[in-house]
Amino acid sequence: MAPLQALSLLLLASLASSAASGYRSTLTHIDSKLGFTKAQLMRRAVHRSRLRAASMLPGYSTTLSSSNAGPRLRSGQAEYLMELAIGTPPVPFVALADTGSDLTWTQCQPCKLCFPQDTPVYDPTTSSSFSPVPCSSATCLSIWSRNCTPTALCRYRYGYEDGAYSAGGLGTETITFGSSAPGEAPAASAGGVAFGCGTDNGGDSYNSTGTVGLGRGSLSLVAQLGVGKFSYCLTDFFNTSLGSPVLFGSLAELAASGGAAVQSTPLVQNPQGRSWYYVSLEGISLGDALLPIPNQTFALQADGTGGMIVDSGTIFTVLVESAFRVVANHVAELLGQPAINATSLDNPCFPAPAGERQLPAMPDMVLHFAGGADMTLHRDNYMSFDEEDSSFCLNIGGTTWTSILGNFQQQNIQMLFDITVGQMSFVPTDCSKL
Template identity: 75%
Template sequence: MVRCMGPLQALILLLLASLASSSLAQSGYRAALTHVDSKGGFTKAELIRRAAHRNRLRATSGYSITSSSSDSSARLYSGQAEYLMELAIGTPPVAFIALADTGSDLTWTQCQPCKLCFPQDTPIYDTSASSSFSPVACSSATCLPIWSRNCSSSPVCRYRYAYGDGAYSTGILGTETITFGSSSTSSAAHGVAFGCGADNGGASYNSTGTVGLGRGTLSLVAQLGAGKFSYCLTDFFNSSLGSPFMFGSLADIAEGDAVLVQSTPLLQNPRIPSRYYVSLEGISLGDARLPIPNDTFALRADGTGGMIVDSGTIFTALDESAFRVVVHHVAAVLGQPVANASSLDSPCFPAPNGERQLPIMPDMVLHFAGGGDTRLDFTGGADMRLHRDNYMYFNEEDSSFCLSIEGTTSGSTSVLGNFQQQNIQMLFDMTVGQMSFRYTDCSKL
């Protein structure tokens, strides 16, 4: 059954947060995000091409309904990540550069002794060198969310995670100290459950592991007792800029800016419980509402459809029928034909007369369901207004104007990607079951 978070569920989350270990009781934490390609010196065209390639690698299984079997070896997680979170792990702390994944829950890093590890630039974390490491027993409640646990074969909690892009990690579950921030302003969370990966493979994207930011109990968000997090992604093409990521009280959007905040309910999909689903009800281009049926993006009872918000996907992906409508109307405004009209890939339009600047375009507005923020008395809906640079880019390689929007096959899950989220502060508050957003210069947060 598809549903919004009810009062009872919100109360349970609050109780869980209050029962969190006192060692995790700090009210807020802050970390920095960097783009996976930030140190590569890539051109704008190369940044787009590399991100699009990563999307294609994940597309086949990233949003599919997963098996409900208790055999996790057959269970795929999205593996959607375009940003690295800079953390430290252990005592004394060693660098932990983790892929920030809002589509999975387990946080893990490569560990010594390593049976098979991918190359990393920093020393591999060694449990024997840390005074704060402790293994997790297979019989403990902490191990229950691990689908692959087999307590008859091992007293220690073992896990295997496989991702849609072919990456995987196998190892044991333990608890450790995770440190946030620089040495001068650091704060630590103790007793955080994580995966100690001795056998790891697939593309690492300059990481040493993954930080799980989904909605499950093993998620770092849940373990910190934070109940909410926010991030603010800086300009995609200025990848050297860091982006802030905040947990708990630090995630709050300032009260003084409340008039600028819009909110929409978070939906729950029992078939894919880690994902952050929202209800997209329509799209406008300028003042014109596009002819897209209201139920196009509905999350169906069988767990298919719907829309997720994902910082790990570059382009927004829309159900094919809606995608075709959007492309048609953008083409009409431009007065240009679509170069790849039959494809579901990001469509491009030839730039006239050697133009190398994007044309003046109306805003594209995503109309989300309202009723999220009662403090604002906002019941008419939440409108995310995307300026031209949040939905179009200039392709230097063939001098064309391109939409940073793709199509998905009819009935598939739609995605709000990170290109559209540039310079919009996104707040996910599970204690009240809503996503809020406001426009801001993310480089100044």
């Protein structure tokens, strides 16, 4: 057996045995420590949501300065930070959790260019568990299409739509989840995880030290852990001090609460091979009324457009324009007035009556997915009150290509992605108690 094959089997065996009990970490909102008002949080969320949507457009490609930069991978910024540690001894690793990308990376010494971070920059030379990845390995071939010599190491370059980037070498390391502090869940580690060791990094880090990829590709953390499934449960968007649990493997189980039933819908594979999590949205109800949205409006097309992506990094849900107009018009009818920005694809807002300082009573919105799975969105999961403009805002926008279920709509709904069986499940949950 070749040495590389033997090493791969050894790493897989190590991961399989350590994954038996599962892994747990915490997601914190990227604005949690900055003291923003509710209105400021919304303004920042709208800005980032637009950047995220732009990065997911078909044909989007990064523009990097070096002509020989190597592979250029597509991604976008995220909304939640995941708390991990990397190396032996472990170094804190606060990463942007991204269900829309696969590669996990962190800043590394020696830095050619590193953005400021609160924790020490990881140094692979001080870790006993670091190993560089040769460019001839199967792991490297998944992101590098050029010819290379047998002794060359794997290089990567990862670009973001807003100009942020990371470049460096690919290696394998031990990733540690949880904490060994008294009263907290014990730490659990997984060895041999491939990651990007970024020595040249720039742009807005959003208080992170890198990114953890939770997509459906072979390089994602979920795939490398060999656990087959993961779950997260996002707490109240406006209570940024609350952490949100993210669970892997055997810990990623859904428990019905308050009489609510667990519901499931198949994950759909994009025909163009994109690693996002697609589901089939079949209709939308507002209260007791099934909205007049034609069949096949949300169908996934052969060219990879259409469908619905479930994304933790997009804040506000976006619907293809024809469906968005129907939803926005029905919300306008309920409120009794047209939107201020009725011709835009942005989240529509409606003037609040004089002296009104809170949202009126609104019916539930229900998203109907394939397989009979219905996701109920209560008023606060799709509407908000803008104190600065004294307006009621529908936190759903429009798009011209693909619908995305954003994280604002996923508040207090535990989401489970089972890659092994190809299924997404969900159940209403008080995420602060999970």
